[in-house]
Amino acid sequence: MNDHLRDEEHFSSKKIDWQVWKKIFSFMKPLKKFIILGLLTVALLAVADVVYPYIVKFAIDDIIKPNIPIVEAGGQADFSKLNVLIYLFIGFMLLQAFSVYLFILFAGKIQTELAFNIRKRAFHHLQQLPFSYYDRTRVGWIMARMTSDTRNLSEILSWGFIDLAWGVFLIVILTGFMFVINFKLALTVLAVVPILVLISVFFRKYILKAYRSIRKVNSKITGAYNEGITGAVTTKTLVLEKENFDEFDGLTIDMRRQSVKAHMLQGLYFPSMLFIISIGVSLVYLVGGRMVLDPIIALQIGTLYLFTNYVWQFFEPVNNVANIYARFQQAQASAERIVSLIETEMEIKDTDEVVEKYGTLFDYKLENFETIKGDVEFKHVDFKYKVGEKVLTDFNIDVKAGQTIALVGHTGAGKTTIINLISRFYEPTSGQIFIDGKDYKDRSMGWLHSNLGYVLQTPHLFSGSVMENIRYGKLDATDEEVINAAKAVEAHEFIMKFEKGYQTECGEGGSRLSVGQKQLVSFARAILSDPKILILDEATSSVDTETEQAIQIAINKLLEGRTSFIVAHRLSTIVQSDRILVLENGQIIEEGSHQSLIDAKGYYYKLYTNQYSEDMFSHQQK
């Protein structure tokens, strides 16, 4: 559990880890086409960016300049070359607009599809992970992998990557083109570029760092608001307003300081770039101006104009490249976290032979599924969780089909472990569990789970209508079957009292229903799936007396004709079961029917009499 709790700190290695990126890049393989096309269009775009100022240079040197002396001498200006220029311009504009259009489309396609692929793979993998994974991983951790990390990665690998390509193309093409036109001026421009790169890399790195610490404080502030709001009444009753506020003030002060620092870095970055570029421009004017004046070189004015422009052209690509380099480093944490999710080992899975015969979790070979009777047998089962002591030692039980078994004992006695093992949420560390006489590992999890019903202590419903929630027990059930299931567990009545009846929305996690109602709906869901083996973890939380009675009746209905294991809290449930297993430290210390255990006057008897408060008991006796 602990390594997941420290997760955010855990993944923050500095060096680029190519192994991780390789795995992430594998998600991009199906998008190869778009990547190549995307690269092509940004290459075109880079060419357009270089060509545009050149058209102006052409206008200056080949049209305006030759015309000036003619016009000054009173002649007619010669615009014969204007046509060429117009064609050039139109061609350039179309090229530019078209490249922008395609580049956005391709980058967008890569981003959205890449995110889709990553999520799909991650979710698919999640469904196959054993229950132990969910026991030790927080929901928030998984959610962050599926949302922000995926978004982060897909953005950097699409827009970021393509921006980077554009930046590199532009720098290369620009440099090459400058050298072709004028070697000396090209060198002059390039004198300042390394400084630009250095400044960019430096600032980008620190700016990102600053933002990262801002985000950290920010999430603390959000947490504090959350506590302040959800704990508002508690705060009032304990009169903690002042303490809470002082603590909060500490956080917001920190936030303010960090933010101002980030503003300062940001505020320094752009002006420094501007200053360096201006030095570059001055240098070009100096060197170029001299060449213009030199009668032998006689540099054209247009070329001078072109190079002053090109100095500015370096700003964006250099900025981009530095930015993306820094973001890549950051995105690595996201990449590592996603890889760690999709590579989480499946501790429990069907063997290849089993998959061969029964199919995968997502594709059952129903024709090979044997009908289940419902015998369950534990033979010499030992069990221990990954951390901690042994929970079960040489545990043996033999349950015939149709029997009801009540598990009784203190917290930590091993009740939950037993039902986890039967459900194959965990597997025995050693020993075997047989269902209908065959080791359950020799059949698929799909087979077991499609014959198993599970009713939780705290019922979990999904958002969606009551109808959909009950139908979850049997996805192809008709409306009538659903309603019959509800009737069977006495849920029909309260459902019909809702304005929208079965179409009533349950809300996220079933939040719009009361605890008792949720319980009844979960019973209906279980009865609809008609399992041969039923596991029932009785609720301890109190509901009002009338609801309690309804639940009691429903439970009796539910148990009919099934092999059932109940973690029991209610006396009536216990009394009615065929066998009671009294557990202590992973051992069965007493076993038998209610009456026989009472008669034995052992541990169960003690539990029973202790719990039943003296005065109540005496009242009843009278």
Place this chain on the structure above:
Amino acid sequence: MVKAKKKPKRQIGKHLRLMAKWTGKYGFLLIPIFIILFTESYLRTIVPLFGQHIIDVILEGDKPSKLPEILANLLIADSVWQQLLLAAGLIIATALVRSIFIFIRRLINGIYAERTAYKLRNKLYRRLQDADYGFHSHSETGDLIQRCTTDVDMYKRFISEQVVQVGRLIFLVGLSIWQMSRLNLNMTFISLIIAPVLFIIAVFYFRKVEKMFHVIEDNEAKMTTHVQENVSGARVVKAFANEAYEVKKFDGLSRTYTDSDYQLVKKMSVFWSVTDLLSFIQFFMIAIFGIIYASKGIITLGMYTAFLAYAGNIIWPMRQLGRLVGDFSKAIVSVSRLDKIISNPGEYNDDEKNEKPEIKGQVKFEHVSFKFDDGQSDQIIDIDFNINKGETVAIIGKTGSGKSTLINLLVRLLDYQKGRILIDGVEVKDIEKHHLRKNIGFILQEPFLFSRSVEENIKIADKTIPEDRIKTVAKIAQVHDDIVNFEEGYNTLVGERGVTLSGGQKQRVAIARMLVQPKPILVFDDSLSAVDTVTDIQIRRALKKEWKDSTVLIITHRITTASEADKILVIDDGRIVESGTHKELINREGSYKRIWEIQSKIDFRLK
């Protein structure tokens, strides 16, 4: 959301005033910011003139310089080479001044933005803490948090970045137009043809995109909800063997989200390419007309290059201005959402002047009635009873019968409209709230633990208590054994970032927390519901021993608990329908007897 969006349009003035009010004295920082902005923009419009000067005056010779005279005079020198050197030096000097200005402006801006946001965040937090019980029971946590984070950011960005951005763009465009008009009027007009079109397109586009964002957010929310429920319900998914169904459903939702996201990309690609095309058409026109004008000697070559530069100053900002117009309405919505919290006066208003009498523990309800502000009928009707100091009273009744409301009235989380509640003869409305609550130990059914260690939670109301006292209270609350079984014992973190405690453990920690300071009155709002019967009894016995003089009010579903009280009140539909001792009540036909009979049959928990 929809409602909130329509309303503010009529109140733009009000919300602008609010925006200004919240900046407080820091708002005045906008004055130096705008002064620097203006200077900075002016310096930027001079840059193309350096090019003009160098080309026209120094290189081509004999043409007039368009630089301001002071600067042009600085560039007078004997040789052309010296002139070039001076010009290059002046370019660098101007850039330096500009850079310093920009830095100072951004720094002031940062201070202004962050100070304002800091003040606002604190104010919001205070308001939320002070807001009354009614406010909290009517609002959703997620929504409030969003207001305090996203909306604050939106507001901050608006009053700093966006307002400044608008100023910057207007200065830049305005000064560029003015500079151009100094060069040539006709060319100026030609340079301005496309700009308004770009602006209008951008306004429409960003409005439209805003709507698409909502669709995308919705789709994403649906998808994440599915993942969330799937993960937290992993047991159910697996137990019903519905993995394939879950994957299919997820793929469907993920696909819908992906596609809607791509729809936005498509819109983006059209917008950016079309506006790019329009911008280049503008450049194209300037270039072509410029060629003709320059060839004919109407403008100089240097001016020609200057026009091309100014065109850039005008065209690119237009798209941004369009976006800023869209952002304005978003900021207004944020402000109205924030105002809902800030304008809430809170419950401690005017409370300071109330009394702080010594509280001993006699509680008397005199014909108390209460209804919620939005309620039509009374929730609590004519409640009348008296508890002497040291007595225990149990309140029993169905969910929704008004039990919790009753005790919320006692600690003034809610205020009654009719009748009186007296503590030791003083009406609770005359007692200062903090004082009242400090004297009443109130434990909620679903108590809230702060996300820090167990120990810190227990001593939250009094940080000075010694360690052995912490253990003692934990033992009284029967939670000590649970705590030492945690991996890190009393240092175990609870809440969001730590271990999840069971409902019963939370209730017991809350009891321990309350025990740290002695209280003359104790109130249990069904706060032992998740604890088993034995522990329930043990806790109550230990409490009785520790604080035999305290008055106890206890809400419960358990007859066993109720039966031990000195007095039992049965509440139904806001009225006391029965009252008396356990013995009296079970010998009387009524709901208490009925519940007692059902419970003795079934409600027996074994753990």
